[in-house]
Amino acid sequence: MPKFEEKTIATKKIFQGHIINVQVDDVVLPNGKVGKRELVKHPGAVAIIAITSDDKIVLVEQFRKPLERTIIEIPAGKMEAGELPLHTAKRELEEETGYGAEHWEHVQTFSTSPGFADEIIHIYVAQNLYEVSNRAVMDEDEFVELIEVSLQDAQQLMTNEQIYDAKTVFAIQWCLLHKLTKK
Template sequence: MKVLKFEERTLSTEKIFTGKVISMQVDEVELPDGKIAKRELVKHPGAVAIIAITAERKLVLVEQFRKALERTMLEIPAGKIEPGEKPELTAIRELEEETGYRANSFKYLQTFSTSPGFADEIIHLYIAEDLEKVDQPAAGDEDEFIDVLEVTVEEAEELIANERIYDAKTVVGVWYVKSLQFD
């Protein structure tokens, strides 16, 4: 449900960049008090993230370098929604591409925004259980270099404390699993 309290009415939009993953624009808006302001916005097609849990009740994480932060990070599997693709299909595809697993139980949990102050990206969060290894998994992105590891909830909490898990979607995923007392 959209709440429009303090709505900022768009007066004009200037597109300043269109890339493979995002586009950027500057909107001129009228504020609730009638004043005019500019808003720099990042537009994103949306993404999925998957809390994948093994039969041993471990979380499946991927390790990869993130250029924006200039560091290697541990994250739950995730990926961008392709044009016309339903989020659940993206989640199934990304789980296999990034981890080599398929899930016999896939459940939608929540959708949330990542940085609403300047970006419209939303993430659809799923939980995947009853995993099975795929003999020949679908190929991932050719510019993606990933290691897969499995950790307990306690190990994941320690990785958060040590800032090896540093991104919001993964922290949310770990806290969700902890709330279910899967350990």
């Protein structure tokens, strides 16, 4: 039994959508009292640190409605039911950037917002990029602009808060650490 486990005694489904589901759980707390937990259920996602042959990081700029602004991110996307994370990563890289990659490596898997959501994200690094001739098409409601930047420029984008999301900040920090350990 996990330390501080909260046992679910009832679940009320609030919303079922295309990307997320929302529910409220009644739970027995470690002290024996009953509490409520509002939960967002998500199928999981992948994100790709795509590195060009001239050591540029491939990013996409897109509008994010929850933030009401445009931000710059590493390519990423939601996993489909039963889809393996690496397959999702390859599909999303092609859809969002038009690139494929010869070399793939899993970097990290982590929870994005454990206080209220079960979403996990799998981060991959993709190298030896090549342009895909018959590129997979993006979702019809997805609009992105491709950007390729140096690691130094990516750090400046973080400072300017144009790179603003956790997965991309993690990716830039990983690149800095990886570059330092190669010396």
